[in-house]
Amino acid sequence: MNFQAVGVIARKEFRDVLRDRRTLIFMMLLPIVVMPLLMLGVFKFVASQKVARESKEVRIAASAFDANTLRALQKVWYDANSTVLSTLMAKLSVESLGGVSDMGTLLDRLATFEEAEEKADGTGSDPDSAADTEADAALDDDSARRAAAIAAGVEAMRNLTPEQSALIGDAKALQSLIGNTVFVDYDELSDEGELAQGVEIPDDLPGPLSQRAVTLAVQSKQIDAALYLPNDTLVVLDEAPLSIGFSELLEDDSGETYGSDEFLLLSKAPGLATVRVHLLYDSSQSQSKEAFERVSGFVEALGRFMLVERIDGASLPADYARPIMVSEANVATTSRRIQAFLGGILPYMLFAFCFFGALYPALDVTAGEKERFTLETLLLSPVTRLEIALGKFVVVFVAAMVAAMLTTTSMVLTLTHGLLPAELMASLNIEFQPLALALTGSLVIPVAALYSAALLAVGLYAKSFKEAQSYTVPLQFLFVLPTMVSFLPDVEPDSHMAWIPFVNISILMKELLKGNYLWSFYGITLASTLLLTFFAVWVASRMFCRESVLLRS
Amino acid sequence: MPPTVMVEARGLAKTYPGSRGERTEAVREVSFSCHAGEVFGLLGPNGAGKTTTLRMLSTVLQPTKGTALLEGHDVCQEPSAVRRSIGFLSGNTGLYPRLTPREVLAYFGKLYGLERGHIDHRVAELATVFGMTDFMDKRCDALSSGMKQKVNVARTVMHDPQILILDEPTVGLDVLASRTIVDFVRSYRDLGRCVIFSTHIMGEVSRLCDKLAIIHKGMVQFDGSPEALRERAGDDLEEAFVTILEQTP
Numbered sequence: 001m002n003f004q005a006v007g008v009i010a011r012k013e014f015r016d017v018l019r020d021r022r023t024l025i026f027m028m029l030l031p032i033v034v035m036p037l038l039m040l041g042v043f044k045f046v047a048s049q050k051v052a053r054e055s056k057e058v059r060i061a062a063s064a065f066d067a068n069t070l071r072a073l074q075k076v077w078y079d080a081n082s083t084v085l086s087t088l089m090a091k092l093s094v095e096s097l098g099g100v101s102d103m104g105t106l107l108d109r110l111a112t113f114e115e116a117e118e119k120a121d122g123t124g125s126d127p128d129s130a131a132d133t134e135a136d137a138a139l140d141d142d143s144a145r146r147a148a149a150i151a152a153g154v155e156a157m158r159n160l161t162p163e164q165s166a167l168i169g170d171a172k173a174l175q176s177l178i179g180n181t182v183f184v185d186y187d188e189l190s191d192e193g194e195l196a197q198g199v200e201i202p203d204d205l206p207g208p209l210s211q212r213a214v215t216l217a218v219q220s221k222q223i224d225a226a227l228y229l230p231n232d233t234l235v236v237l238d239e240a241p242l243s244i245g246f247s248e249l250l251e252d253d254s255g256e257t258y259g260s261d262e263f264l265l266l267s268k269a270p271g272l273a274t275v276r277v278h279l280l281y282d283s284s285q286s287q288s289k290e291a292f293e294r295v296s297g298f299v300e301a302l303g304r305f306m307l308v309e310r311i312d313g314a315s316l317p318a319d320y321a322r323p324i325m326v327s328e329a330n331v332a333t334t335s336r337r338i339q340a341f342l343g344g345i346l347p348y349m350l351f352a353f354c355f356f357g358a359l360y361p362a363l364d365v366t367a368g369e370k371e372r373f374t375l376e377t378l379l380l381s382p383v384t385r386l387e388i389a390l391g392k393f394v395v396v397f398v399a400a401m402v403a404a405m406l407t408t409t410s411m412v413l414t415l416t417h418g419l420l421p422a423e424l425m426a427s428l429n430i431e432f433q434p435l436a437l438a439l440t441g442s443l444v445i446p447v448a449a450l451y452s453a454a455l456l457a458v459g460l461y462a463k464s465f466k467e468a469q470s471y472t473v474p475l476q477f478l479f480v481l482p483t484m485v486s487f488l489p490d491v492e493p494d495s496h497m498a499w500i501p502f503v504n505i506s507i508l509m510k511e512l513l514k515g516n517y518l519w520s521f522y523g524i525t526l527a528s529t530l531l532l533t534f535f536a537v538w539v540a541s542r543m544f545c546r547e548s549v550l551l552r553s
Numbered sequence: 554m555p556p557t558v559m560v561e562a563r564g565l566a567k568t569y570p571g572s573r574g575e576r577t578e579a580v581r582e583v584s585f586s587c588h589a590g591e592v593f594g595l596l597g598p599n600g601a602g603k604t605t606t607l608r609m610l611s612t613v614l615q616p617t618k619g620t621a622l623l624e625g626h627d628v629c630q631e632p633s634a635v636r637r638s639i640g641f642l643s644g645n646t647g648l649y650p651r652l653t654p655r656e657v658l659a660y661f662g663k664l665y666g667l668e669r670g671h672i673d674h675r676v677a678e679l680a681t682v683f684g685m686t687d688f689m690d691k692r693c694d695a696l697s698s699g700m701k702q703k704v705n706v707a708r709t710v711m712h713d714p715q716i717l718i719l720d721e722p723t724v725g726l727d728v729l730a731s732r733t734i735v736d737f738v739r740s741y742r743d744l745g746r747c748v749i750f751s752t753h754i755m756g757e758v759s760r761l762c763d764k765l766a767i768i769h770k771g772m773v774q775f776d777g778s779p780e781a782l783r784e785r786a787g788d789d790l791e792e793a794f795v796t797i798l799e800q801t802p
Contacts, residue, residue: 008663012652019651373647377708379613380646381664382637547614548569 001390007385009391017361017395027357027399031406035353058291059182060215069229074178077305081167088164102324107175110168113153128224170304171295178477181294186226189217199282206230209280218282218381225281225291279445342415347486347506349356350407357403358451362396366459370553379550389544392458393537394451400448436512438448439522443505446533447527453467453536460543463553486510498524501532522540556588558718559747560610564619566771567605573639579605581771582619587749587764589715592742594762594779595751596794602771603751605722610749611641619802624715633775638664640709645703650694654685654704657693658711662790665712683733699730706734710741717741717748723757755790767794769801 017023192214201215212225279295284287311320369375461470482502498504504525543549567580581651587593597603608614612632626634662672680686684704702741723731769777786793
């Protein structure tokens with residue numbers, strides 16, 4: 001073997017493929033530019049969808065009386081908690097931004113703080129300095145004061161106790177149903193249309209919800225859900241010291257009036273019981289699910305409050321309703337959890353881009369050369385066919401490795417500098433074990449060689465570039481798709497898995513990135529991968545020596 | 554002293570396995586020899602086996618039967634030495650479109666093991682000989698067919714081989730480009746080299762060839778000088794060529 005000739009061929013192939021735009025796109029542009037944009041785009045899209053869903057108005061069918069009951073219950077909750085909330089408002093310096101008279105304004109202020117906090121995380125600066133900058137830029141004192149108040153609010157929010165945070169969470173849950181929901185009366189629903197296939201009206205629904213019109217309205221998105229409170233709701237709730245005044249229910253904006261029989265219910269006293277809030281929704285529609293979540297959030301928040309009140313009213317200790325509980329201590333640091341997350345997506349991304357990095361150079365130096373009639377020109381030079389094969393292999397292998405390394409670097413940088421809060425970055429960098437990275441690298445090398453050899457063999461066999469591309473599709477299924485196993489949360493590394501090509505590497509890489517060094521699994525994986533790699537290299541080199549393959553056209 | 558035999562084909566045969574188990578005989582038996590200082594024309598209709606014969610001489614294809622000696626090297630035993638002795642050009646030998654003529658020539662110079670200084674000198678020399686100085690640093694995919702063929706011929710003789718094998722080198726070229734190639738073949742012969750030249754153009758045969766062989770149905774049907782061909786089958790070369798083909802059993 002004349003290695004000088006191999007070097008000459010490899011250098012020329014490098015120059016040639018680097019002048020090919022397709023190679024540059026797949027080897028460099030995809031990992032460096034497209035992948036981070038894709039990741040950021042997907043994350044931002046998911047986040048924005050969540051925000052959009054939460055802020056979107058939902059339409060729930062309910063009788064005017066039930067809707068008013070819900071509004072009244074929210075007000076009762078607010079009144080009962082007003083003292084605690086006003087203390088909290090003072091703590092959060094909410095007042096300094098202007099008066100807060102109701103829960104809506106309070107939550108708007110909190111949203112301002114949360115937004116400022118997110119912004120500070122995104123830029124990696126702390127809110128104080130952000131506020132300072134804003135203050136400097138401000139032309140009048142009001143802006144500066146506002147910025148300072150926001151900074152103080154953000155700081156105070158970070159120091160809230162778990163109970164205070166829970167209270168704010170409940171306030172949000174109650175507000176999200178009342179503040180952003182349109183209650184539609186049942187009478188407004190039309191009975192026209194047919195139920196879609198797969199839609200069934202459950203048997204055990206209470207009267208108003210079992211009407212076909214209600215299900216049809218949900219199906220046609222006229223409403224997102226339908227709600228029904230049993231007739232004795234107020235009676236039961238009144239047993240808890242909620243004290244819903246009649247005036248709350250009568251002073252409805254819509255000017256609705258109620259028959260006396262509805263209020264007679266209040267005179268009954270069935271004792272403490274559970275009120276069932278009935279809800280009809282369609283979980284296959286996201287907006288309908290959102291309606292369900294808002295109603296359940298409302299009910300749970302209210303339920304927590306009422307439980308406390310009931311226990312207090314019965315002079316029982318605060319822990320009465322919680323006979324046993326979990327006190328958790330998670331040993332995984334944030335960094336470790338991020339590494340586990342990375343371990344889930346990294347193997348697939350890494351091998352997919354490694355494959356695509358090798359794809360174009362491999363096909364270009366084989367099928368592409370056949371198409372351009374340059375392969376025969378090269379066969380006429382005094383180098384052996386194995387030297388030609390090796391020269392071409394080196395180029396494809398390097399392209400695969402470059403793509404793999406760029407992908408890893410670009411993905412880690414995207415996660416640490418683009419997606420994750422700034423303070424997690426330092427710990428993440430520190431906790432990447434050099435040994436884990438070295439072992440990961442030792443697995444990437446044989447796989448890159450395997451991809452290179454297999455793609456060279458396929459490219460050489462094909463008559464044209466187009467034909468070669470069609471052959472690579474099943475190769476992708478065979479070589480890249482199995483690495484998606486790392487996405488699955490519950491796959492445990494057992495010894496059988498170590499023998500399944502690509503699945504073994506994917507699982508092992510995930511474990512390595514979590515800091516679990518499974519030496520025997522590693523040994524089997526490396527050995528089986530190397531065997532496969534040698535086989536692929538042998539096949540490719542044999543094909544370079546067969547004139548029926550080389551001159552197939 | 555009799556001229557040195559540079560190429561000697563001895564009963565070359567090539568059979569390809571077909572898709573349904575049958576075998577296709579591309580070349581049944583081809584023998585000829587050509588000497589230093591001689592242009593040897595290989596004639597034959599399409600599918601006669603010319604290109605397969607030349608590919609066997611260039612070692613790209615392995616003969617099923619028989620062998621050939623080029624400058625004394627056996628195509629089966631010493632393929633690398635054979636390739637070092639020859640320059641080969643055919644419709645199947647393309648140029649790297651993303652490289653410049655200078656890079657292509659330098660690349661092949663390196664593959665033939667030439668020294669760096671020698672490569673630079675030779676590239677400059679060939680650029681002048683073929684009138685390529687204006688486009689030596691343009692990418693090959695930006696060149697015209699004539700320019701490309703000039704670069705291709707220059708690539709073929711980069712290592713100054715003793716034997717030149719040209720398979721229809723003037724196909725698709727305009728008159729001027731064809732004339733450059735023909736002139737080059739003549740001057741190469743005059744240097745005492747052996748040139749094997751396959752063509753369909755009888756004008757080129759009469760202007761260039763010292764000897765010729767007509768291949769038809771995988772076998773040599775005529776081997777001799779153009780004059781001998783005229784004597785045997787008529788004054789007009791084209792008529793004589795057709796007559797030979799028609800006489801083939």
